[in-house]
Structures are given as structure tokens and as C-alpha cells.
Amino acid sequence: ASLLPVHAADTARPVQVLIINSFSRENSPYEVFAAQFRRDLAQRLHTPVAFYETSLDGARFDPARDSDAFVTFLRARFGTDPPDLVVPIGPPAARFYGLNRGRLFPGTPMLLAVPEERVMRGIALGPRDAGTVISLDVSRLFTHILQVLPATTTIAVVSGNSPIERFWVSVVRQETQGLGERVRIEHLNELPLADIEKRVAGLPANSAILFAQMYVDGAGVSQDHDVALARIRAAAAAPVFGLFGNQLGKGIVGGPLMSEVAAASKTADLARAVLTGEGGDKPTVVRVELAAPAYDRRELNRWQIRESNL
Secondary structure, rough: OOOEEEEEEOOOOOEEEEEEEEEOOOOOHHHHHHHHHHHHHHHHHOEEEEEEEEEEEOOOHHHHHHHHHHHHHHHHHHHHOOOEEEEEEEHHHHHHHHHHHOOOOOOOOOEEEEEEEEOOEEEEEEEEOOOEEEOOHHHHHHHHHHHOOOOOOEEEEEEEHHHHHHHHHHHHHHHHHHHHEEEHHHEEOOOOOOHHHHHHHHOOOOOEEEEOOOOOOOOOOOHHHHHHHHHHHHHHHOOOOOHHHHHHHOOOOEOEEHHHHHHHHHHHHHHHHHHHHHOOOOEEEEOOOOOOOEEOOHHHOOOOOOOHHH
């Protein structure tokens, strides 16, 4: 592991914020969130701030095997000078730190950044803790596709096959059971990316694709999220829908998306309140919902989607 000081002010002891990324710092869409969060928090604080970042490699992180080594690394790095705020970004980092903070920096407030609320069950928040928690309405995503493309009979769900991605496959299966008579939902997470490309290229008429996320494919090969989306879009015989705001303009039709920028702004507000003491002595949780639908006109034209359906 590595710990990267993003910015250090010219003072003996600036405010220290430790960011633990779930995936590598470059992984989409979390890199958009992290960059915006750093900018917003630096602007909101009136004192110098130093950001330190490290990555969990959450797509391959095995808590039973890797937690002890990562705890040892962080304790050695900060020694007797713990950070003033710890910000785990995304579900794997949030669960790792939530379960291990007692061995790390128990006196330091924790700010959970955009984990999904289902993933956070069993993680307790302390008095000064806070978090922006995603509330993902799975049924709304599928209902939206069927509204935009009412003739749809097949929806192919594209995602990776890492533990966190398999967790989401199980959630989607459970929460879309009621659509069984209306549409066939096909999960492609166990396939290598090349085979997923072939599958989406051969989809039958009246199909749609939901691109969820892609970090490790069914063959165990690491994938770049944005590159995988571009490959799926290029091969697809059906319109592609997504989850995240930064996917708009990269090949998805659009819809109700999660805005990383808006979530980062809310998280920076909470971080400022925690660091200045304005947050009080009770934990604060802000839920982040899917935004109002937004669309890419180029994709609407490509697939001849009627604006009246939006």
C-alpha cells in the first residue's frame, strides 16, 4: 500500500484528513467524487488542511486475509499523531474502517463517504461521526428503462464479479423479482469482458442494457470502469443505461443518476462541521438519492428514443 500526501500546507501542523479509497485513486466514478471533495473541503475550511490518500483495492480485498496488514500499515504511518478526520470513500473502505477503527484511530471522527446504506448494516457511528449514505432505488432504475423503452422484453445487467459487485447482483435479483412477468433480466457478471461484448452485440430486439459497474470481470481480470463502458457501448445492439452522473456523455442514454459532484459537496459540508465542532456530539447521516433524470441527446437520436417517453 502507499499513502499519498495530496497537499501539505506551510505550517507545522495543518488539519490532517486521511482519505481511504475503496479502489485505486483513478477508478471511476469515485475519482470524480474524491477530487471534488478535496476541492470543496479546502475551500470551506479557514485553516490549512493536508490530505493523505491510500487505496484499499476493494475489488480484491479479502477482509480475513488483508485487514491486519492494512491496519499495521496505517498505524505505522501515523504513529502517535493520528489524523483529525478519516474519510473512507465507497463501500469496501467504509466497511473496512468501520469494523477496524478500534484498532486504528478510535478517538478520531469518521466520515463515511457515499457507501450504500445496505452495505453499512452493522456499522455503528460514534458521537462525532457523520456520513453521506447512498440510498439506491433499484426498482426505479428498471422502471425508468421500461418507461423510456416500453417495448423492452430483455434487460441485460452488466457488472463485474468482485465480491462487492456480486453483492449488488444479489440485491438486484431480489428487488426485481416483481418484474419477472414483464421483462427478462439477464445478469452477465460471471462472463469475461470479451464475452460480455459478444453477448450485448447479439441481444434480441426490444432489449436494453444496464451498465452498473466493472472492476473485475468474470475471468478475474481487472478492468477500467470507463474503458469497459466504452467497449460495451461500442458493441451494444441495444441502448445502454447507467447509474452515475459521470457516465453521462460516455455512452449511456441517461436517466435518474447518482451525482458524484453533488454528493461530494454534501460530504464536504459534513466534514467541515465535524472538524470545526459545529456538528455537535450526535452522529449526522445525510442520505443521497438519485437525481432527476438527465439524458444525452446523441444517444436518444442513435436509438430513436422519443422525447415523449422521457
